[in-house]
Every structure is written in C-alpha cells, then in structure tokens.
Amino acid sequence: MSIQPASRPLPLPPSPEPDGPPHVYVINSDPGFLEMISELLADTRVRVTLEQMRPNVLVTVDNLRSAQPNLLILDVVPYRGDAEQLLDHLRDDDDLNELPVLLACTSAGIAERLAERFPDLVRDVLPKPFDLDEFFTRLERLLPPL
Numbered sequence: 001m002s003i004q005p006a007s008r009p010l011p012l013p014p015s016p017e018p019d020g021p022p023h024v025y026v027i028n029s030d031p032g033f034l035e036m037i038s039e040l041l042a043d044t045r046v047r048v049t050l051e052q053m054r055p056n057v058l059v060t061v062d063n064l065r066s067a068q069p070n071l072l073i074l075d076v077v078p079y080r081g082d083a084e085q086l087l088d089h090l091r092d093d094d095d096l097n098e099l100p101v102l103l104a105c106t107s108a109g110i111a112e113r114l115a116e117r118f119p120d121l122v123r124d125v126l127p128k129p130f131d132l133d134e135f136f137t138r139l140e141r142l143l144p145p146l
C-alpha cells in the first residue's frame with residue numbers, strides 16, 4: 001500500500017500571527033538533523049523551532065501547544081515508540097489534533113502504519129535520506145503560502 005497524501009487534503013490551521021511567517025516545529029532525536037533543517041530553512045520566510053525528542057512527550061505537547069506551529073516535522077526512529085506516543089497525545093489534544101505532521105522516516109513500513117493510524121494528523125511522509133527539492137515541495141504543499 002502506498003501513501004497518497006494529495007488524495008486526502010485537509011485544512012491547515014490558521015497561523016497564530018496573521019501577517020507573520022509560517023511556523024515549522026521540528027522534533028528529531030539527532031542534533032545533526034536539527035542543525036541541517038535549521039540551515040535549510042535559514043534563507044526562507046519560515047520561522048523554525050527545533051526540539052530534540054524527549055523521553056517525556058507531555059513536555060513536548062505543552063511546547064507545541066504554546067508554539068502553535070503550522071506544521072510539525074516529526075522524526076520516526078524505527079526501534080523507538082516515542083513518535084507514536086506523541087501522535088497519540090496530539091490526536092487526543094483539542095488544541096493540537098488538527099496540526100499537520102510531516103513524518104521523516106527511514107522505514108516506509110513504519111511510516112505507512114503511522115499514516116494509517118493517524119490519518120487526521122499525518123499529512124505526508126518524507127523518506128530519509130531525502131532529496132532537497134522534494135523536501136521544499138512538500139513544505140510548500142503543507143504550509144500556508146510563503
């Protein structure tokens with residue numbers, strides 16, 4: 001089964017700053033990945049918040065609620081369940097259950113399973129390693145106009 005995110009478009013939440021830039025929140029366990037994403041988005045109009053994956057996802061949920069991002073880029077590590085646990089909390093949170101999520105994952109099978117389990121959250125999957133053009137294409141599709 002392949003993931004076809006374009007066939008199920010969902011509305012994006014409004015930006016917390018009507019005239020401000022779109023806000024992308026990135027959660028990853030690898031500091032190098034966070035630095036790379038920061039560098040990739042440094043010359044764009046996108047506001048970026050970086051967070052390392054935490055053992056206690058409730059802290060992350062609180063951080064996301066405060067930040068009100070337009071998009072979450074979430075790392076999925078195949079042998080850990082923290083991304084799935086975070087998605088569970090987002091789905092059950094009235095303030096975050098419509099937050100679009102872009103999964104960054106090395107395992108197509110795990111990403112597909114999470115996309116099927118959380119269809120209202122997971123809007124797309126970015127296979128790692130990823131092509132830069134594909135990364136920016138997905139951001140343009142998932143964010144309010146840049």
